[in-house]
Amino acid sequence: MKDYENDDEVNKQLEKMGYNIGVRMIEDFLARANSGKCNDFRDVAEVISKVGFKMYLGITPVISNWSPSGDEFSLLIENNPLTDFVELPEGHDALNYSNILCGVLKGALEMVQMDVDVRFVQDQLKGDNITEIRLKFIKRLEDAIPVGED
Secondary structure: OOOOOOHHHHHHHHHHHHHHHHHHHHHHHHHHHHHOOOOOOHHHHHHHHHHHHHHHHHHEEEEEEEOOOOOOEEEOOOOOOOHHHOOOOOOOOOOOOOHHHHHHHHHOOOOOOOOEEEEEEEEEOOOOOEEHHHHHHHOOOOOOOOOOOO
């Protein structure tokens, strides 16, 4: 943490690291998961929770708190394996130690043409009863075709 002056900068770096992991991990996931195409954001939530988290972290978060429009949901993690044996340093209440997970989700979903906002709502390291990650669908991304190519 000495490389960065404040918790917000560290959080951004953790998300960036996760994003880079997610961009690469999606290929492995698609090759191994055999899950087929998702038809809507609810399908995406199911695959993330029951396949992705199970495959890579050995846990299955609960999908909860759907928005009425169906474009936003929460993943509730009862026991976050990334926080085992971790305590936040004193004076770093804004640090999101597991922010790497937000980056992984954002990077992986971007590679399958989904722009999403991913953020922490609750964190057990900060005294909350559960860890909650909120995902909001922003838009479907279009494949970018380089100029001059059809």
